[in-house]
Amino acid sequence: MEFTLETLKAESATLQANIESRVKELLLSSSAESKKQIESLQGDLTQLKTAQENMEKQSRQARAAGIPGYSDTEEHKKFSITSFVSALYREANPHADGHRNPWKGSEFEQEACEAYSKRLNEERIGSIVTRGNEANDGSAGGYLIPPDQTNEIIELAIANMPIMKMGTTIIRGLVGDLPVPNMQSRPTSYWVGETEAPTESSAGYGMKYLRPRKLGAFTKQSNRLIYQSRGVSDGIIKQLLAESIALKLEEGLIIGTGTDKQPLGIQLATTMTTSSVSLGASGGRFRIDDAGKMISDLDDANELAMPGTFGFLMNPRVKNGMKRERSAQYSGQAANQGLPVLWMNPLLNDKVLEDLIGYKIGSTSIVPKTNTVGESTSCSKVIFGNWTKFWVSFWRDFVIKVSDQAADGSGGSAFLQDQMFIVAFQEVDCLAMRPSAFTMATGAETTEASW
Secondary structure (H helix, E strand, O other): OEEOHHHHHHHHHHHHHHHHHHHHHHHOOOOHHHHHHHHHHHHHHHHHHHHHHHHHHHHHHHHOOOOOOOOOOOHHHHOOHHHHHHHHHHHHOOOHHHOOOOOOOOHHHHHHHHHHHHHHHHHOOOOOOOOOOOOOOHHHOOEEEOHHHHHHHHHHHHHOOOOHHHOOEEEEEEOOOEEEEEEEEOOOOOOOOOOOOOOOOOOEEEEEEEOOEEEEEEEEEEHHHHHHHOOOHHHHHHHHHHHHHHHHHHHHHHHOEOOOOOOEOHHHOOOOEOOOOOOOOOOEOOOHHHHHHHHHHHHHOOOOOOOOOEEEEEOHHHHHHHHOOEOOOOOOOOOOOOOEOOOOOOOOOHHHHHHHHOOEEEEOOOOOOOEEEOOEEEEEEEEEEEHHHEEEEEEOOOEEEEEOOOEOOOOOEOOOOOEEEEEEEEEEEEEEOOHHHEEEEEEEEOOHHHO
């Protein structure tokens, strides 16, 4: 599921209408409790209106972020990183291969970057991003590839991330910090007589925040490879950046600590629904029956009936252990020879396991397999929940910057080493909008010897 600023604005307007309706109901009562609730709700309305003003401001900024002449078109797909970097190489080496016009064949890339630079300067939101007029000095700024030309790299980075396939809510087009109003608790309903009034109860409203966390990737490419590959290296660059960004991004979304510049990952989300699964003092095998208990935990908490996409996220070793689970032994059967639960599926297909449990099972090695539980140091965690309640937000200023003049922190120099330095940055954050929509089991053994 994907949200935009416009979607959030609509959700916010609905929440505002609900609060105002509740205030009108309470005004009909003169009790002291009603007055307290009205004061609390009026405070919620003030926060909500501040959030709406912030979203409207971001919406205006996002609409102004397009590159003149290229936004909302298919032209950005023409942009080639290799063609762009090759032009920079020829510009830095004017005598190489007899090139008199370094941008010949790369006119589209040059035009796009110049248009982006002009817009940035006009809006005064950044320094000049093209090289100075007097010197070929990439270290003074280098070149920024416009965001519209790099969206495909973001798509590559997130397309195959298991956590994204769980039904995670994605929000795009953000600019600054985003306060997100949410309902923390539902009002209580009652059966009443024909002329009786229900007992007063209030819904709990709160505010959570999405704040950009910067993720960076850095790679180097030799000018010889650029010169000789004639476009082949374009895919190499994109693959390297996509893999690097995807791995680190998924790590932050799952096990991010919320400190040291990281987002707060789903494993550390507070106030999850308590799991009834017990795998022993030193951990144990996570079984199909344990998955059933986690499903029941959310059912008992009245979360399973809520709209959304539910599923399990676990380490691949835990999932493989579930697929190899055997049925209970019976009298006369040799030890450890019980039939596998999935004995009718010789290929141990994941789909059969999901059909057996009734929910999607996602797996990724980013979920650690080395947690310590008691005497075991090879345990993992299993999360089950409504993944539409886990929000991942992307800000608009995804940047790829290229320079043949810059130096890195270890003393390397693109100029001296005849290389191109390519860096990519993306700002992202995540948020468990409703932690009680998730439950987590700990102590799932990842080694066959402990099953």
